[in-house]
Amino acid sequence: MNEIFAGVANLGFPIVVSIYLLVRVESKLDNLTNSINELAKAIAAKEKYI
16 A cells, blocks of 8 residues: 555656556456457357358
8 A cells, every 4th residue: 555655646646547547457458359369269160160
């Protein structure tokens, strides 16, 4: 918690919130990318049987 308060004091609230949101969104984007790749593989496999 002290690190967060130090970050707010040094960088300002908007910058700290932006960094926090970017870190959270990055993991969600990785999951989304993996899901899209799996979907593309599943579609390609389905097309082979048609």
